[in-house]
Every structure is written in structure tokens, then in C-alpha cells.
């Protein structure tokens with residue numbers, strides 16, 4: 275299959291990229307890794323008149339530690355996220371999650387920011403952005419703005435981005451030393467998009483859980499954080515009764531879609547099973 279005809283612009287800078295997008299009106303698209311955009315163009319699900327390739331823009335391929343947060347530039351590939359020493363040291367839950375993302379060839383091209391912009395509800399990066407309180411840095415000809423991940427994901431493949439906007443970087447929390455984390459996902463085959471996944475971080479103080487965070491994907495139109503369940507676990511000792519209550523509440527609060535791969539009921543059940551495992555792992559790691 276081939277895409278519809280389009281003009282190709284190799285952007286020389288962020289300014290050049292957003293100016294070209296603005297000139298294209300509603301009809302331009304940024305090309306990052308191309309691992310989601312190109313298949314969609316080949317199926318003619320999207321037909322941009324202009325492709326703005328940012329791969330030659332310098333300075334966008336860095337991971338930087340900034341005052342307790344990590345900034346990932348728009349050209350940080352999945353492979354880099356999976357192998358970067360700063361990420362492995364400061365955000366081990368993200369380092370681990372990357373093993374579940376696609377295959378090596380896709381990870382060599384696909385970008386963290388591109389995945390967040392694509393906003394697939396079955397992709398790991400939107401979920402990790404929510405878990406890690408990400409800030410999305412955005413440039414356009416009208417200036418710069420920052421959007422919290424919580425406000426960025428609007429629906430399946432829909433974000434708060436305007437047509438003339440480019441995500442330049444995404445900043446995420448690092449985890450305090452000694453934090454526990456858990457990550458669980460279920461996919462039919464390794465490297466496939468998951469049916470559901472869960473990521474957890476927490477600290478453990480005086481035998482009780484604190485700063486619990488819990489995010490899920492595959493259970494609705496966007497990845498989600500579960501603040502009510504997090505609050506329920508805060509200060510708890512993680513016995514079976516508390517975990518049962520947390521899982522029950524979580525299952526009541528999600529409303530997964532049914533599709534060719536799984537029914538809503540199956541996904542709801544799966545989300546509970548994965549959550550229980552991820553919470554247990556995080557609790558045990560936090561104690562170590």
C-alpha cells in the first residue's frame with residue numbers, strides 16, 4: 275500500500291518546523307520515527323498534504339537530568355530510553371517498561387515524544403507519562419507552552435496539540451532512591467500492543483506505603499491514573515484485605531472497551547490481576 279501524495283519538508287530547526295506546520299494549515303504532520311504515522315499513511319487513514327521531518331533538527335535527541343526531573347527530547351528513540359544510564363538509574367520502572375515496547379527495529383526509530391503525540395490507548399509511553407507526572411513542552415509560531423500529561427490526552431489518538439504545534443521535549447519525575455516500582459502487562463505475543471498494562475511506584479516509610487502512584491492502559495480511550503485507589507493504599511501495610519479492596523475499587527472505576535482482541539469484562543478482570551501483581555512487586559522492591 276502507498277500513501278497519498280504529499281510534500282516533504284526537512285526541517286532545519288524547531289522554528290522552521292512550526293512555521294512550515296502553520297503554513298500547511300490543518301493539513302501538516304510532524305514526522306519523527308514514522309513507526310505509527312507511516313503505516314497510517316500507507317493505509318490512507320491519514321493523508322497529510324505536508325510532512326515536516328524533524329530528524330535533522332539538532333539538539334532534540336538528548337536525555338538530561340534537570341533538578342530532580344529528566345527531560346527527553348523529541349528525537350529520543352525508544353532504544354535510547356531503554357538503554358540510557360540516567361533513565362535506568364533514576365526511573366527504573368520506565369527502563370523496564372521499554373522491554374515490552376514493540377521490536378528492536380521499531381524501537382530503533384520510534385520516539386518517546388512521538389508515541390505520546392500519537393496517544394494510542396494501548397501504548398506504554400502515554401501511561402508512563404501519566405505515572406511520572408510528565409510535562410509536555412510545546413512550540414508553535416505563537417510561542418511556547420507546557421501542558422501536564424493529565425491534560426494532554428483527550429481521547430483515542432487525540433491530544434491537546436494544535437495543528438501548528440511541535441512537542442520539543444517531555445519532562446518526567448525521577449524516583450527517590452529506595453522507591454519501589456512494579457510493571458505488568460499482558461500481550462498475546464511479545465512485542466505486540468498489550469491488551470492491558472499497569473505501572474506502579476511507591477515509597478515505604480515506617481512499614482507503610484507512601485506516595486503511591488498507579489497508572490493503567492488498555493482500559494479505556496486513554497491511559498489513566500487512579501487517584502482514588504492511590505489514596506486508599508496510602509499509609510497502608512499491603513495485606514491481602516487492602517489489596518482486595520484496591521483491586522475491587524479499580525475494577526469498578528474503569529470502563530474498558532470491547533474489541534476483536536478482548537471483551538470489556540475480560541479487560542476489567544485482567545486489569546485487576548495485573549494491578550495486584552504490580553502493587554506487590556512495588557511493595558517488595560520498596561522494602562529492599
Ligand SMILES: Cc1cc2nc3c(=O)[nH]c(=O)nc-3n(C[C@H](O)[C@H](O)[C@H](O)COP(=O)(O)OP(=O)(O)OC[C@H]3O[C@@H](n4cnc5c(N)ncnc54)[C@H](O)[C@@H]3O)c2cc1C
Nearest residue numbers: 304306307308309310311376384385388389391397398441
Ligand atoms: C510493528 C509495530 C509494533 C509496535 N508496538 C508497539 C508497542 O508494543 N507499544 C508501543 O507503545 N508502541 C508500539 N508501536 C508504535 C511505536 O512505538 C511508534 O514509534 C510510536 O507510536 C510513534 O513514535 P514515532 O516517533 O514513530 O512517531 P511518528 O510515527 O513519526 O508520529 C506519530 C504521530 O505523532 C506525531 N508526532 C510525532 N512526533 C511529534 C512531535 N515531536 N510533536 C508533535 N507531533 C509529533 C506525528 O505527526 C504523528 O501524528 C509499534 C509500531 C509498530 C510499527
